Amino acid sequence: MMEGGYTKYDKFHIWDFVSEQKAKGLVKHMGFSFHAGPKLLDQLLRAHPEVDFVQLQINYADWENPSVAARANYEVAREHGKSIVVMEPVKGGNLANPPAAVKKLFDEYHPDMSYASWAIRFVASLDGIITVLSGMSDTAQMEDNLSYMKKFQPLNGEEQKIIQQAQRILGNSSTIPCTACHYCTEGCPKHIPIPEIFSAMNKQLGNGQMAEAVSDYQKATISCGLASECIGCKQCERVCPQHLKIVDGLKQCAAALEKQGYR
Ligand code: SF4
Ligand code: SF4
Structure with a gap:
């Protein structure tokens, strides 16, 4: 829903159709994925009390982010007594590689736990969460995930405070909050790998890793469009659930990462 x-x-x-399937026993739980603000969520849940759950984008970095409204949407869903499925708990992989200051905080408390584990445990510790769509992409990530989710321990008070410190650091972070959902890429007339370019740029913005950022950028664009080839049609911005200013972001990436004579 947007x-x-x-x-x-x-x-x-569609509401009636799903309710009919539920009455027949073909659907067990009715819910929807949601990419807008708390006002619309409240309106939908008032109009459709038959809904069992909502799927919300929640992660510690976007908890107070006004364009995602994670906390506000979570609170509305809970006020309506709905269960919640969490999407983007690791913010498209960004929180598996947070800025250096956040890594330092986490390492000091849990030197052996992954950065992704902090992100997933944060959302799984909230009341009313029935599923965390963790978005693991290989076996090592799955094993890491299982190591702390099999016998799940919610964040303790000290860990909650560390997350709050991380949130304050990220509030000052200039990284591009792309979640790598790829909704934007299909319709791009210049075939620009937007999320991969933003991910490369975030290595510089979050961790000061310029050489890695340039290398990732070159790999991402080797057979696709360059950031500088964007024609500003804004097709991508119309479908971006994070409401990012993609055209401006690509200009920033082109200025920082494109070397003269590259390609
Ligand atoms: S604005 Fe640029 S990046 Fe976005 S769809 Fe158009 S050409 Fe592609
Ligand atoms: S649609 Fe937005 S959030 Fe999704 S990959 Fe594209 S820029 Fe990133």
Whole structure:
């Protein structure tokens, strides 16, 4: 569900359709994924008390981010008594490689625990969470995930304070908050690998790793469009659930990462 699109669900009787399937026993739990603000979520949950759960984007970095409204949406869902499925707990992988100051905080308390574990445990510690869509992409990540989720321990008071410190650091971070969902890339007429470019740029913005950023940028664009080839059509910005200013971001990346004579 996004602003502008949710009326189609009424128009095509999707709510009724799913309720009918539920009555037949073909659907066990009815819910929806949501990418807008708390006002619309409240409106939808008032209109559709039959919904069992909502799927929300929640991570510690976006807890107070006004364009994601993680905390506000979480609170609305809980006020309506809904269970929550969490998406983007690691913010598209960004929180598996947070800025150096955040890594230092985490390492001092848990030298052996992954940075992703802090992100996943933060959301799994909230009341009402039924599933965390952890987005693991290889066996090592899955094993890491299982190591702390099999016998799950919620964050303790000290860990909560460390997360708050990390949130304050990230509030001052200039990294590009792309979650690598790839919604933007399919319709790009210049085939620009937008999330990979932003991920490369974040290595410089978050950790000061310019050489790695340039190397990642070169790998990402070797057979695709360059950031500087963006024509500003804004197709990507219209579909970005994070409401990012992608065109401006690509200009920033082109200025920082494109070497003269490259390609
Ligand atoms: S604005 Fe640039 S990046 Fe976005 S779809 Fe158009 S060409 Fe691609
Ligand atoms: S749609 Fe937005 S958040 Fe998703 S990959 Fe593209 S820029 Fe990143």
